[in-house]
Amino acid sequence: MAPPERRRRTTQRDIARRAGVSQATVSLVISGGAASTQIADPTRRAVLAAAEELGYTANVAARSLKGGRNRLLGLYTFESVFPTDQRDFYYPFLLGVAEETARQGYDLLLFSSSGASAGATAGSDTRGAGAGGTGGAERSIYVGGANRLKIADGCVLLGRNVRREELSALVREDFPFVFVGRREVDDGELSYVAADYVSATGALVAELARLGHRRILYLRALEDSEPTRDREEGYRRGLADAGIVPDEALIRTLADPADLSIERVEEWIGGLGITALLVEPTEDNRLTEALATMAGTERVRFPTDCSLALLGDPPSWTPESRDWTRFSLPRAEMAGQAVRVLIELLDQEPPEPRQVTVRCAYVPGDSIGPVPTRVERKPEPQPDGGPGT
CATH class of the missing domain: 3.40.50.2300 (Response regulator)
Structure with a gap:
C-alpha cells in the first residue's frame, strides 16, 4: 500500500488565496499589531476564517528568528497528570522531558488545558507545573480546526487515552511530534519511543x-x-x-x-x-x-x-x-530519548517517522518462587487434541 500523501504546512500565501486578499493583508491580520487596525472588519474576519479552515497557527515567537525555529518544544498530555509528586506514574516521564529539553538548549512549553477553552496553552516554566490541570475536561489538540501545538517547534506527546483522529491529523499535516509509548494509526506512521x-x-x-x-x-x-x-x-x-x-x-x-x-x-x-x-x-x-x-x-x-x-x-x-517481582520501565530514559528524536525530526524536511524501543529492567522482588509442592498440576493441553484439551 502506498504511504499516505504528506500535506505541507499552510502558509500565509495559502490564506491570501483562500480569502482573496494580498499576502501583506494576511500578514497584518495575523500579526495582530497596531497596523492591523487599518484592515476592515469584513476583511479581517475573512482572513481569520480562511486561516482556521486551512489549519494555520501563527508561530509568533519564531517570526524574528531566521529559519523559523524558536527553540521551544512542547509537551502535551492526553489526560491530566497534575498535581504530581515523585511517586506518581507520570513524574519520571515529565522529569525526563524537562531535563533533556534543557540539556539540548530548548525551552519547554507545557500544554495542560482542555481544548474547550480559548488560549489553550499553559506557561513554559515546568518548575511550576505541580499546580494546575483541568480535572475531567476533555482535551483536544485542535481548537476550531487549528493545531494549537504549532506554538512550539515540535511536541512530545504522552498519555494512555489518546485521540487517534488527532494523531492522524498531526501526521497528515507533517507536524513534528514524538509519542512516548508505541502508538499506531491507520493512515500513516508516527514517531515513538516505547518500552520493549x-x-x-x-x-x-x-x-x-x-x-x-x-x-x-x-x-x-x-x-x-x-x-x-x-x-x-x-x-x-x-x-x-x-x-x-x-x-x-x-x-x-x-x-x-x-x-x-x-x-x-x-x-x-x-x-x-x-x-x-x-x-x-x-x-x-x-x-x-x-x-x-x-x-x-x-x-x-x-x-x-x-x-x-x-x-x-x-x-x-x-x-x-x-x-x-516485576519489570521496570525506563521512564525518564524513554522521555529523554523522545526529546532527542524530536530534535532530529526538526532537522529533516519532511521529517521521516522513527520508532525506538528501550529495554526494561528486571526487578527480582520477592513474589515468585518454585512451583508449590502441594499443587496438583492440571494436565496441559496437547497440540494433537489429546488429554487436557
Missing part, C-alpha cells in the same frame, strides 16, 4: 518456566492498547520458547482491579491449576491496593502458594510497599 514490553514479558515467562511453572495465568488490561497487545505477544512468545502450549483459558481480562480478590485467586488455583500470575498494572492505585489486601491474609501466600509478577511498575511504589 514484548521482550520484558517474555523474560518473566522464561524465569517462571525455569522455576518449574507451566500453568501461568495472564491478566491483561481491559483496553486493547498497543502496550497491552505487546505484553500478550511477549507472554505467548515466552510460552513458546519454553515449550509450553498456550491455554486460552489462562488469558483473562482484568476489567476492574477489585476483581482480583483472594477468592478469585483461590478459584484459579483450585479450578485451573495455576501456579503463577502475571498481572498488567494500572496507572492508579487500585491494583496495588487489591494486592496489598490479598498479601495481608494467610489464605494465599505469594510465592509460597502461588507466584505473582507485575508486567510493569506499580504506580505509587515506595520502599515501604511490597517488593513485587
